[in-house]
Amino acid sequence: MKITQYLLRLYPRTWRERYEEEFLAMLEQRPISFLDGIDLFFGALDAQLHPHLGTTGMSLYERFVHMFATLRRSLLTIFCAYVGFILAGWAFQKMTEYDDFKEAAQTHSIVGLSFHLVVIGAVAALLAVLAGGLPIAVAVVRSALVQKRRGPLLLLATPILAFAIFLGTMFLLEAFHHPGNQHSPMGQMVLDRGLFFGTLIAAAIVSAGSVCFAVARSEISERLLHFAVLPSILATISMALILAATITWGLSLRDGAPQLFAGNNGIVGSSTIGTWLAIVIAMAIATVLAALSLMRGLSARSALRNVTV
């Protein structure tokens, strides 16, 4: 029964408020099998992707508020997925800076083509995020100025501050990095890398979180959210394109330049295969998250239109 309750927690809150009690009563009469457990998992996924399910008991206004909040949350999740994707994309860009990879891209056409596709996808995703996000950021600033609230403005400024802290940390690492340091070379390397990746990931999390918090606490018009859906679709498609191109890049590198692929030319001297796999996994997680959020957002937008019509 415990597993059932854990699985039920995967369902959206609105759905649980409406069906949980009778659902549990049904499951008490018939213990679930392993296949039923899988069915329950997919049922939860289905309910997450269709947020209008379970809202029949709500008033029109409550339904509107619920769908509006769901659409906003979905768009913000896509933004967070994009930030995570950027980190993986940045790792890919750093890895392919080495001359050996540039040479491979020139020698092997598929390696070169897939690399160009990654660049094209990155530009398209950035433009899409800017197109959808900038009007919302402007609305947050306007809303903060009208209501004379400094909080949202500070939250929007946080990414700049986080970036400055990241650059400051890099500067300090560079300044203290000299041969006469008391740490062993291995200890120094672990410290440097730990600080670098720790600061980078913390800066990304804090930046994405503060932007999301600012948007969630500001008055954003329904029109702006509707407008942001198309750029979100483009951003998600671009992420999927980059993911496919990155996978193709790795596979074609394995065939075209096996020694390079099997070498240690990954991030900070790690294995190329390991770095490539980690990048692909991170990109895949971010893309799946963005795609699921997009489906949920589209469903919420459709329900929102039905409520407002």
Place this chain on the structure above:
Amino acid sequence: MDTLNLGRFSDPPILILASLAGSPKHGYAIMEDIETFAGVHLGPGTLYGAIARLETQGLIEPLPAEERRRPYRLTATGIAFLQEQLTSLETFASMGLQRLASI
């Protein structure tokens, strides 16, 4: 239990509507009934996914809860919809039988 291949009529929503055509039922009774008359086991996630959709579409409606269990019944729209679907199945079946008879 043998599983009948009901094609598109094995869609969970149609099975649930057909089950409720007999009488109002709660979730567990619907599941049992469908297993009996169609030989199809609906998982709990599938069953409640379909119930939620049918309710949203106004094809079924909940009745007051009996302890923790909540029965559902067909609405007038649900009856008309099921009628249409079953008539379509009947037409399809009689056409198929006529063609078989001419072989």
